[in-house]
Amino acid sequence: MRMNKVKVLITLMIGTSMAAIDSSIVNVSLPVIQRKFGVEVDEVSLVITAYMITFLLFIPLTNWFKNRIGYYYLYIVSIILFTLGSLLCSLSGSLTMLVLARVVQAIGGGAIAPVSLGILSESFPEKERGSAIGWWGIGNVMGPALGPTLGGVLTQYLGWESIFYVNIPIGVVAVAMAVRYLGFLKAWPRYTPPFDIKGYVLFVGFVVLLQWTLTSAGASHGFLSWQFIGGVLVTLLLFRLFILSARRPQPLLDLSVFRIAGFNRAFIIVAIRSLALFGGMFFLPFLLQGLLGYTEIESALLILPNALIMLVTRPAAGKMADKGMIRNISLAGILLVSASFFLFARIHIGTTIWFIILAMLVRGLGISFLIAPVSTALLNSVERSQTATATSLNSLMLQLGGSVGIAISGAMHSYIYNHYLQRGYNTQLAEHFALQDGFLFTAVLILLALIPAAKLPQRAEKPLRDKEALG
Numbered sequence: 001m002r003m004n005k006v007k008v009l010i011t012l013m014i015g016t017s018m019a020a021i022d023s024s025i026v027n028v029s030l031p032v033i034q035r036k037f038g039v040e041v042d043e044v045s046l047v048i049t050a051y052m053i054t055f056l057l058f059i060p061l062t063n064w065f066k067n068r069i070g071y072y073y074l075y076i077v078s079i080i081l082f083t084l085g086s087l088l089c090s091l092s093g094s095l096t097m098l099v100l101a102r103v104v105q106a107i108g109g110g111a112i113a114p115v116s117l118g119i120l121s122e123s124f125p126e127k128e129r130g131s132a133i134g135w136w137g138i139g140n141v142m143g144p145a146l147g148p149t150l151g152g153v154l155t156q157y158l159g160w161e162s163i164f165y166v167n168i169p170i171g172v173v174a175v176a177m178a179v180r181y182l183g184f185l186k187a188w189p190r191y192t193p194p195f196d197i198k199g200y201v202l203f204v205g206f207v208v209l210l211q212w213t214l215t216s217a218g219a220s221h222g223f224l225s226w227q228f229i230g231g232v233l234v235t236l237l238l239f240r241l242f243i244l245s246a247r248r249p250q251p252l253l254d255l256s257v258f259r260i261a262g263f264n265r266a267f268i269i270v271a272i273r274s275l276a277l278f279g280g281m282f283f284l285p286f287l288l289q290g291l292l293g294y295t296e297i298e299s300a301l302l303i304l305p306n307a308l309i310m311l312v313t314r315p316a317a318g319k320m321a322d323k324g325m326i327r328n329i330s331l332a333g334i335l336l337v338s339a340s341f342f343l344f345a346r347i348h349i350g351t352t353i354w355f356i357i358l359a360m361l362v363r364g365l366g367i368s369f370l371i372a373p374v375s376t377a378l379l380n381s382v383e384r385s386q387t388a389t390a391t392s393l394n395s396l397m398l399q400l401g402g403s404v405g406i407a408i409s410g411a412m413h414s415y416i417y418n419h420y421l422q423r424g425y426n427t428q429l430a431e432h433f434a435l436q437d438g439f440l441f442t443a444v445l446i447l448l449a450l451i452p453a454a455k456l457p458q459r460a461e462k463p464l465r466d467k468e469a470l471g
Contacts, residue, residue: 003123003184005132011177012116013136015079018170019109022051022086025147025163027281028299029155031289036160037095044095045282045410049403051102051109053211056399058110060203060252063388066115067193072185075115076178081108083171089164114388114395119185121379121387127322129379134318134372149307152300199252202242207400209235214407254389262381263390265452269330269374270394274401275408276337276446277367282409283438284344288356291431292349305357309364314372321373324459329373334449336366341443345436349428377456413438 026033026047034044065074085105092098116136124132154162213231246255257263288299320329340363347356375394382390413434420430 004181005124007177007181008123009120009132009135011174011181012120014170014177015075015112015174016116016136018079018167018174019082019112021147021150022105022109022167025151025166026051027147028149028151028285028289028296028303029160029163030285032155032160032296033095033098037098039095045406046095046099047102048282049211049406050099051106052399052403052406053207054103054106055110056396056403057204057207058107059114059392059396059399060200062111062114062118062392062395063253064193064195065111066118066388067191070185070188070190071115071119072178072182072188074111075119075182075185076175078108078111078115079171079174079178081105082112083168083175084108086164086167086171090161092161110395110399113398114391117375117379117391117394118388119182121391122384126380129322129376131315131318131322133375133379134315134321149300149304152296152298152303156295156297193250196245196248196250196252199242199245199248202238202245203252206235206238206242209238211403211407214404214411253393254386257382257386257389257393260381262457263378265455266374266378266381267393267397268452269334269370269449269456270378270397271401272446272449273337273370273374274398275405276341276442278402278405282406283413283435286431287344287347287435291428291435292347292351302353302356303360306360306364306367309361310368313365313368317368318372318376321376326373326377327453327456327458329369330377330453330456331450333366333368333370333373334446334453336362337370338366338443338446340366341439341446345439345443348432348436374453374456409438409442412441 030044030047033047034040037044062074069077082105085101085103085108088101088104089098092101117133120132120136121129150166151163154160154166209231213228213235243255245251246253258267284303285299288294288302289296294302317329317333340359343355343359343362347359378394379387379390416437417430417434420433421427425433
């Protein structure tokens, strides 16, 4: 079966956007879900973090499953599981049920992004890869961008349950198109590698303990408590043991890609970007609906310009990356994203709608410039045989960074809010300053990505050899 590039790209975009929407469609609905179940902010954040943690725990299994059953069946099964999880979410009658349903949803969603990116990377020639990633990224990035708008409209008019129903028809279409247009993947070779049980157990322990340390130990006992310090030390130990286990034959993840300088630079940018974007955007619904008093749909419409500017500029960023502007576009993207969070920090009661829209436009443009070029540099720095590992690690860092970013943001918000209350500020001012400080922290954090970005290549470079690799 011959491959139709356009139809393959559209098929991958639909599946990826469906999974990507759920990384943000819940955000605008969090205050509504919080009131519905009568829980605190840190408790309702589990609706997001449980999804992200499960998502990233499944990502390391992607390469193993790909070798065992192939890209074709892995992609289709993942979409089916994700769609089933969405149905269970919409039927949840308690926060616990909703969190468990999100876990099921994430088991399917964990493979969709890395598998689709792997298919794209191995199907398109290198000279077309940047443009292909740019178009594919419309689904990967427009999902999170449009999610809040779609979530706000659905929540206000049809209830929060409807934000999960929307995935069901999309899932059906995604499966049908995959069956129709991805059949050529059946001919790709498969292998039967052994499963690295020890490596996976160490990885799960590291991720779960990291999340507990940041959300429970730090928030409940303080960042100088023995619980937090002990959690950090054990987390680092498990991480070290996982790294050592990866040196054995056929490890869970082939970490040899970290010997490649170009991969490391792009990967560090992905890590910082994930921490900043997910963590900083966690505050937006509470800023717009909580402090400023906008309704769900008003909040969604205010976030919409962020999505629209990405729709226009994302493919262009991919083309510019192919034409030899990877480094410059990435640097510009980092500066624009940082500037947007400085603008968010200036928003207060009485701020005009146009100022908020400006901040959203700056953020959207910055993200467009930041994602496609970095993804292109990351994938073109590795050999074809390392593509599946590179895409898995890219998706893994997106989710891990996002989960850690949200956990840090939630804990930091509670700490700063209580600090201002203890100083005698009223609840409204305390909330305002807590949000403001959170945005300022995010604006400074994303600037750290300028260091590795300054060393990115301008053009997509060939895989680095040993003499160019890090030791």
